[in-house]
Amino acid sequence: MRLRPLLTTAVLGAAALAVPGAVAAPAAAAPSTAGCTATDEEIYAAPPSAIQGDAGDLLACREAVLSNVPGDIPMKAWKVRYVSTDVKGNENVVTGTVAIPEAEWTKGGSRPTVAFNPGTLGSGPQCAFSKQLAGQYVDMYEGGNLALFLKEGHAIAATDGVGYLQGQVHTYMVGANAGHALLDIVRASRQIPGGSLRADGKVGISGYSEGGAASLWGAQLASSYAPELDVVGAAAGGVPGDLKVTAKALNGSLFAGFLADALVGLNAAYPEMPFTELMNENGEKAIGNVRSHCLFGTLAVFLGARVENFSTDGLSLEEIYALEGPDGTTWGEIVDRQRLGEDIGAAGSGARHEIGFPVFQYRGWLEEIIPHETEDATRQRYCAAGINTTWKYTYPTEHLSTDWGAAGDVTNFLDDRFEGKPAEGNC
Known part of the structure; x- marks a missing residue:
C-alpha cells in the first residue's frame, strides 16, 4: 500500500468541509495593572498609539488553564501581553503563554525556560496559540510537545508571534519580528506577579516549521538583542530557510x-x-x-x-x-532579508549574528512541504560558520508528523544543555 503523507490527508479532508469564519476581535480596553487580573479583551486589545515600556516589559497577564496540554500536569499558567520590537526597530505589543510546573526543579540552579514558537497556526485572530492552548479554539497540534518540556520540569514561554491583537494580521515568516518576540517573552515571563522564574535561569529555544525559522532567528539575534539571557541551546526543525x-x-x-x-x-x-x-x-x-x-x-x-x-x-x-x-x-x-544563516558565526567571530551555543536542526525523511535543499542548505551554512550543529534527517516521517516524531530528541537535547552537558555536533 502506498503511504499517503499525514498532512496531505488532512488537507484533502479539510477541503471537503465547511471552513469556519473569523471570530470577532474584542473591543480595545486599557490594560490592567493590578497583578494578573487582566481580561481577555485587555490581553488582545489593539496596541496604543504610543507604547509605554521597554522590550520585554510585561504589560498585562491573566491566569489560564491550558486545557490543550495533555497529561494533567500540575502547573501555573498565564496569558501575557508584553512589549517587543518589530523588524523596523519600533516597539510593538505581542501576546503569548507562560507555564511553570508546580513540581520542584531539582537539577541544580534556577528553573530553566524553553522559549517556544509554534508551527503555522493561521492568521485569523482566533488562531493565536495562547487562545488555542486555553481551549478557546482548536486547530493546533503541539500541546503534547509542551507537555514533554513541562514533565521535565522546564518552564514554557510560548509566544503567539506578532499580529494577533485586535485589528492586526500575523506577520508570518518575518524573521526579526519572530526572533524578537521569542526572546522578549522570556524577559516578560520573569516579571509575572506570583511567578517564580529567576533572571539567572537558563534558556533553550525551540520551534518547528514556522516555529523552526523563528527558533533560528531567536538564536541568531540572542547575543545582540538579549545578551542578558543565558541561552544555552536552540532546536529547530522543518525550517524554510530560504523563502x-x-x-x-x-x-x-x-x-x-x-x-x-x-x-x-x-x-x-x-x-x-x-x-x-x-x-x-x-x-x-x-x-x-x-x-x-x-x-x-x-x-x-x-x-x-x-x-x-x-x-x-x-x-x-x-x-x-x-x-x-x-x-x-x-x-x-x-x-x-528573511533568509537564515546569513552573516552568522560562532561567539567572538565578529559576525553580525554570533551564536555561542549548540544548535539542533532536523527534518523528516519524507518531508513533502519544505524543499529538502533549503533545509539542508541552512544546516550547511551553520556548519560552515563554525557553529556547533547537530543534524538529523532520518525520521521516517513527513512534515507534520516529524514535529511529533522528533519531540523526544528536542526535549532531551535542551535538557542536556540545561544540565551543562557538552554537545559534540556532527558537521
Whole structure:
C-alpha cells in the first residue's frame, strides 16, 4: 500500500468541509495593572498609539488553564501581553503563554525556560496559540510537545508571534519580528506577579516549521538583542530557510495556503510596499481568507492556488520580487532579508549574528512541504560558520508528523544543555 503523507490527508479532508469564519476581535480596553487580573479583551486589545515600556516589559497577564496540554500536569499558567520590537526597530505589543510546573526543579540552579514558537497556526485572530492552548479554539497540534518540556520540569514561554491583537494580521515568516518576540517573552515571563522564574535561569529555544525559522532567528539575534539571557541551546526543525526556494515549491501545490499566509504576513510588516493595490477580485477575497482562517481552513481554501491568479496583471513570483517600494527597495530584497544563516558565526567571530551555543536542526525523511535543499542548505551554512550543529534527517516521517516524531530528541537535547552537558555536533 502506498503511504499517503499525514498532512496531505488532512488537507484533502479539510477541503471537503465547511471552513469556519473569523471570530470577532474584542473591543480595545486599557490594560490592567493590578497583578494578573487582566481580561481577555485587555490581553488582545489593539496596541496604543504610543507604547509605554521597554522590550520585554510585561504589560498585562491573566491566569489560564491550558486545557490543550495533555497529561494533567500540575502547573501555573498565564496569558501575557508584553512589549517587543518589530523588524523596523519600533516597539510593538505581542501576546503569548507562560507555564511553570508546580513540581520542584531539582537539577541544580534556577528553573530553566524553553522559549517556544509554534508551527503555522493561521492568521485569523482566533488562531493565536495562547487562545488555542486555553481551549478557546482548536486547530493546533503541539500541546503534547509542551507537555514533554513541562514533565521535565522546564518552564514554557510560548509566544503567539506578532499580529494577533485586535485589528492586526500575523506577520508570518518575518524573521526579526519572530526572533524578537521569542526572546522578549522570556524577559516578560520573569516579571509575572506570583511567578517564580529567576533572571539567572537558563534558556533553550525551540520551534518547528514556522516555529523552526523563528527558533533560528531567536538564536541568531540572542547575543545582540538579549545578551542578558543565558541561552544555552536552540532546536529547530522543518525550517524554510530560504523563502524564495520555499515559495516556488508551494505555488500551485496542495500547500499553497502557506504561501498565501506569507504574502499577507509580509505585507503586514511592510505596508509601504505595493500589494493590495495589485489585487484583482480574487486577490481581495484571498486577503480576507488569510485574515480570517486558521491552519486547515487556509490550506483548504488555497488548495492548488497559484499566485498569478490573484493580481490584475497576473504577476508571477519573480515579477512580484521585482516590484519596488517608495525608497527603491524591492520585494525580492525584503524576502532575501528573511533568509537564515546569513552573516552568522560562532561567539567572538565578529559576525553580525554570533551564536555561542549548540544548535539542533532536523527534518523528516519524507518531508513533502519544505524543499529538502533549503533545509539542508541552512544546516550547511551553520556548519560552515563554525557553529556547533547537530543534524538529523532520518525520521521516517513527513512534515507534520516529524514535529511529533522528533519531540523526544528536542526535549532531551535542551535538557542536556540545561544540565551543562557538552554537545559534540556532527558537521
